[in-house]
Amino acid sequence: MRSELELIEYLQKKEVEDTYIDEVIHRLKLEGLLDDAAFSEALVRTRIQTSAKGSQLIKKELVEKGIKNSLIEETLKQFTFEIQYEKVEKLARKKLNSSTKKSYRQQVDALKQTLLQKGFTFDVISEVVNNIEIDRDENDEYNAIVFQGEKLVSKYQKKESEFALKQKVKAGLYQKGFPADLINRFIDEYLNQAY
Template sequence: MRKITRITTQKKNSQRYNVYVSEGEKESFGFGIDETILIEFQLRKGMELDEATITELLKKDIVYKSYLLAINFLSYRMRSRKEIHDYLLQKEVEPEHISMILDRLSNENLIDDRQFAEMFVRTRMNTSSKGPMIIKKELMEKGVAPKLAEEAIQLYTYEAQYKKVIKLVQKKLQQKRKDSFRKQLQNVQGTLQQKGFSQDIIQTVLDESRDGKDVSEEWTAIIYQGEKLLKKHSQKLTGYELKQKIKEGLYRKGFTFELIHQFVDEYDKESDHF
């Protein structure tokens, strides 16, 4: 048996204590302990401790220190159960202790994958341009069960997706005005698919964009692209061969046959390239 001779507060952490013990007449440092464990076991001067009790004390202290690591990790933002598990594992916490800590956090309502998933979806909706499929994938990568992820993603309503996609389409079309409208739509469609929006909502918005197509901007775009092709090929080609080369190049860039012929006819009249 060991008898507690004194208990002192640690200099660097007022929440932790040094416990000194004696065996016979000689005093020595016994162990460091957190205030919570100190109170739980009602440690005091003169109390006798056997080896089994000391072992239990030290184990609980280790678990509590790991618990505080998790609390600190949670202080920055809400976490999924898997995120905390992986973090504690990285900190070399014993798997047995991790399970105990996760259960405690769950009982204290400090972790809840359902609440985490809902918060995560809302945050992504408000702060990113990602679609529901990408967000759901991210949730599952964070260890959220597929069922919970599917339920949470319902918060990303069709109306919210529509508004997001409309803004993305308008932005992309504005950035690529010098491309053909068809190429612009192809590019924006690819972008929206990569961002995780469904084909249904993509198609709806693209169809609406086609209906609102600006003919004058398309003519401006074909002039820009056509003149680039003329500059590139007119030094080596003339006449029929140059016309065909320009037509092929503009078609690959997504312009309609009607607009291509109009461009070529206009330049045939006004220049000596052809």
């Protein structure tokens, strides 16, 4: 299936004269073989069922195919908030439950960015992030802070005094989104043993 614009561009590419193009388009519309409404309905339905694209990316795709804005708004109504919520929740669980060496906050920020790039609206993303419960225990977060903290220690160890090293490591870990109590635990267990 093609949109009217796609068909016109195809015929122009094949060097068909404009008068014939108009005639072909008119005839196909009369026969019911060229219908932008049916095309956009089918495209949106297919994208909902088979892709991880959000409404904004689907809207962009429809605009590129020459579909009118009023028709786009109408067909995107089938991509309800609930459907988007389910898709975002599934993607969020998959991404956040994977093992990582980043803080939970960094993971959430990266998730939000990924979902925005996939075309989901900020409203849906915020709702999911606020409601989702992640199977991440403190041990996972501590392993991540040890990984990041050791990198910071090796970076500053030879350049800084003990006090300055602790301050730089604390600041670096805080910037990476780790909670203060976990940072202090890392400093106590890791750096205080070393000095």
